[in-house]
Amino acid sequence: MSRDFFGKTVLVAGGTGGLGREVSLAFVASGAQVVVTWRHEKELLALKESAGDAASRVAGFSVDVTDAQQTSELARQILSEWGRLDVLVNTVGGYAGGTPLWKLEPEVVERMLSLNLRAGYALAKAVVPAMIARKSGAIVNVAAKAAWDHAAGASAYAASKAAAVALMDSLAADLAGTGVRVNSILPSIIDTAANRAAMPGADFARWPRPEEIARVVLFLASDEARVVHGAAIPVFGNG
Ligand SMILES: NC(=O)c1ccc[n+]([C@@H]2O[C@H](COP(=O)([O-])OP(=O)(O)OC[C@H]3O[C@@H](n4cnc5c(N)ncnc54)[C@H](OP(=O)(O)O)[C@@H]3O)[C@@H](O)[C@H]2O)c1
Numbered sequence: 001m002s003r004d005f006f007g008k009t010v011l012v013a014g015g016t017g018g019l020g021r022e023v024s025l026a027f028v029a030s031g032a033q034v035v036v037t038w039r040h041e042k043e044l045l046a047l048k049e050s051a052g053d054a055a056s057r058v059a060g061f062s063v064d065v066t067d068a069q070q071t072s073e074l075a076r077q078i079l080s081e082w083g084r085l086d087v088l089v090n091t092v093g094g095y096a097g098g099t100p101l102w103k104l105e106p107e108v109v110e111r112m113l114s115l116n117l118r119a120g121y122a123l124a125k126a127v128v129p130a131m132i133a134r135k136s137g138a139i140v141n142v143a144a145k146a147a148w149d150h151a152a153g154a155s156a157y158a159a160s161k162a163a164a165v166a167l168m169d170s171l172a173a174d175l176a177g178t179g180v181r182v183n184s185i186l187p188s189i190i191d192t193a194a195n196r197a198a199m200p201g202a203d204f205a206r207w208p209r210p211e212e213i214a215r216v217v218l219f220l221a222s223d224e225a226r227v228v229h230g231a232a233i234p235v236f237g238n239g
Pocket residue numbers: 013014015016017018019020037038039040063064065066090091092093094095115142143144145187188189190191192194195
């Protein structure tokens with residue numbers, strides 16, 4: 001499936017990460033100017049190399065997306081350089097599991113809320129005004145199946161992802177009638193290098209691949225999904 005994002009500017013927060021990298025490359029392949037946030041420059045360089053002839057349509061900024069001042073400055077720079085911001089995909093997030101709530105350190109709770117909730121807030125706050133002004137835009141926020149499925153040992157993670165879905169759902173209501181759409185997606189274990197290294201005995205074939213999830217992201221960001229707003233879409237397959 002190829003969707004047309006020619007002439008559009010897409011911000012992929014965490015766009016050099018396990019899922020973000022494939023989302024970024026899918027948008028590049030569909031013609032978009034892609035802006036990613038990165039934390040390790042070698043990952044940005046690897047992404048540009050994978051983009052091949054289209055490397056000039058990949059730009060990167062080193063930004064802490066949990067900081068609303070930094071995301072605001074990022075949006076300003078994108079608008080100044082490319083004149084428009086059509087799509088935001090937030091793939092920044094983190095996981096903490098295996099610890100019952102009464103043994104959970106406050107720092108872990110803070111980290112989950114920061115990565116899984118505050119980042120979505122800071123990014124959306126930064127990009128929405130320009131989207132409303134153009135009466136057009138799409139936001140896709142990556143939450144997790146854990147937003148619904150609250151397993152033992154993952155209280156802070158599940159709560160932060162559930163809150164992220166609520167944040168986007170309420171934002172969707174805020175955006176009613178503006179032409180700007182917002183949706184969440186809910187992955188479970190994704191077939192990333194990090195997960196393969198962490199679970200070497202698992203059956204990797206059962207895990208959705210990042211490029212499969214990227215196709216859903218591109219659909220949600222496209223005009224074909226004009227009627228999808230305020231949804232939380234499962235992308236964990238049936239394995
Ligand atoms: N992988 C899974 O199995 C899975 C399952 C369910 C849900 N999800 C969700 O899917 C999304 C993508 O997961 P993933 O596996 O692709 O994660 P990932 O590989 O860790 O990618 C996230 C990227 O965001 C970066 N990042 C972290 N904190 C940041 C900050 N404050 N500012 C800017 N960038 C920051 C990370 O950098 P560093 O590498 O330096 O940390 C990384 O490049 C996340 O929301 C995750 O919770 C993933």
